[in-house]
Amino acid sequence: DAGVIQSPRHEVTEMGQEVTLRCKPISGHDYLFWYRQTMMRGLELLIYFNNNVPIDDSGMPEDRFSAKMPNASFSTLKIQPSEPRDSAVYFCASSLSGYITGELFFGEGSRLTVL
Amino acid sequence: DQQVKQNSPSLSVQEGRISILNCDYTNSMFDYFLWYKKYPAEGPTFLISISSIKDKNEDGRFTVFLNKSAKHLSLHIVPSQPGDSAVYFCAATGNQFYFGTGTSLTVIP
Numbered sequence: 001d002a003g004v005i006q007s008p009r010h011e012v013t014e015m016g017q018e019v020t021l022r023c024k025p026i027s028g029h030d031y032l033f034w035y036r037q038t039m040m041r042g043l044e045l046l047i048y049f050n051n052n053v054p055i056d057d058s059g060m061p062e063d064r065f066s067a068k069m070p071n072a073s074f075s076t077l078k079i080q081p082s083e084p085r086d087s088a089v090y091f092c093a094s095s096l097s098g099y100i101t102g103e104l105f106f107g108e109g110s111r112l113t114v115l
Numbered sequence: 116d117q118q119v120k121q122n123s124p125s126l127s128v129q130e131g132r133i134s135i136l137n138c139d140y141t142n143s144m145f146d147y148f149l150w151y152k153k154y155p156a157e158g159p160t161f162l163i164s165i166s167s168i169k170d171k172n173e174d175g176r177f178t179v180f181l182n183k184s185a186k187h188l189s190l191h192i193v194p195s196q197p198g199d200s201a202v203y204f205c206a207a208t209g210n211q212f213y214f215g216t217g218t219s220l221t222v223i224p
Contacts, residue, residue, distance in 0.1 A: 040216075042217050043217075104212070106158030106160070108158050
């Protein structure tokens with residue numbers, strides 16, 4: 001079975017540009033999470049969805065960040081406008097049970113560099 | 116405010132010896148604790164977990180210990196192998212999923 005698929009794997013852009021990261025969760029998983037990894041803060045939860053509905057977006061840094069899940073097999077994380085401090089690795093993860101058992105399945109990540 | 120803390124950013128261990136990775140947490144209401152392993156350029160993968168009602172869980176070379184009174188979690192790897200070299204994230208779940216900042220383990224052949 002295919003795992004969580006993220007694209008692009010690497011993105012280099014200039015400050016002020018719009019960035020869109022994409023995620024396809026594992027089929028049948030009803031929870032989807034977006035995380036950001038930085039050296040200082042480790043893995044930070046940005047937002048998560050249950051059955052395509054955003055449940056908790058308290059981790060989204062500011063209004064420049066937005067996330068959507070139009071259907072069960074696709075989600076996007078958009079940054080507009082991007083800033084150098086947004087440079088990080090962004091992970092998408094999915095699960096069957098949300099936080100109950102805690103096993104999340106992660107994609108390989110999208111490494112974003114904002115110049 | 117970090118609710119899950121891994122105070123050692125890195126650890127080096129000789130092959131065959133025991134690796135002990137530590138994690139502290141602040142919230143006594145967490146239900147589950149987990150360890151994830153991450154290789155470079157890959158996403159984290161689940162390694163082992165423990166429920167808050169237990170104090171030990173073992174899976175092959177990996178054992179997780181939970182000390183609720185000290186709010187402390189540890190992962191023991193015995194014997195350590197070079198393929199265990201990775202970043203290990205401690206995590207805790209309650210009404211949200213909290214990760215630590217990770218410990219980079221290097222197992223020296």
